[in-house]
Amino acid sequence: LMDGYYEWQDQGDYKQPFYIYDKNKLPMLVAGLYHKEQDGFHATVLTQTPEDSIQHIHHRMPLILSPNDARQYLKNGLISHNGPYTLKYHDVTSKVNQTKVDDASLIETYDAFHHN
Numbered sequence: 001l002m003d004g005y006y007e008w009q010d011q012g013d014y015k016q017p018f019y020i021y022d023k024n025k026l027p028m029l030v031a032g033l034y035h036k037e038q039d040g041f042h043a044t045v046l047t048q049t050p051e052d053s054i055q056h057i058h059h060r061m062p063l064i065l066s067p068n069d070a071r072q073y074l075k076n077g078l079i080s081h082n083g084p085y086t087l088k089y090h091d092v093t094s095k096v097n098q099t100k101v102d103d104a105s106l107i108e109t110y111d112a113f114h115h116n
Contacts, residue, residue: 001027004107006096007058017096018057019107023086029070031063031079053087061087 004021022028034043047060054061064085065073073079093110095101 001029002062003027005062006092007054007061009057017092017094018054018089019092020054020057020061020087020089021107023088028062028085029065029067031065031070031073051084051087054089057089 003025004019006017007020008015008017031046032043033046034041036042046063048063049055050058050061063079065079069080090109091111092106092108096106
């Protein structure tokens with residue numbers, strides 16, 4: 001379950017981060033896998049080809065599930081449907097790359113052309 005995620009678009013000499021989220025700002029259910037090792041749990045998010053609205057940003061996106069599809073996935077590991085899902089996005093500050101920064105400003109719109 002997530003409100004959104006970050007993806008970086010290669011713009012030549014730098015990568016611009018974007019925050020991608022549900023068009024209605026609803027939480028998204030995503031498919032994933034996990035396993036336990038001696039040092040704790042390890043997890044990964046399953047990905048798919050991106051929706052048309054974000055394919056210019058990145059070549060993949062999380063596999064977003066409807067509530068019914070999520071139940072099916074949790075029950076027997078099968079994914080019967082995977083979209084389409086209407087997503088929105090906006091650019092965000094490069095501070096998302098700094099692990100010490102953890103606040104709501106990281107998902108606010110950031111116009112890189114008007115900031116130094």
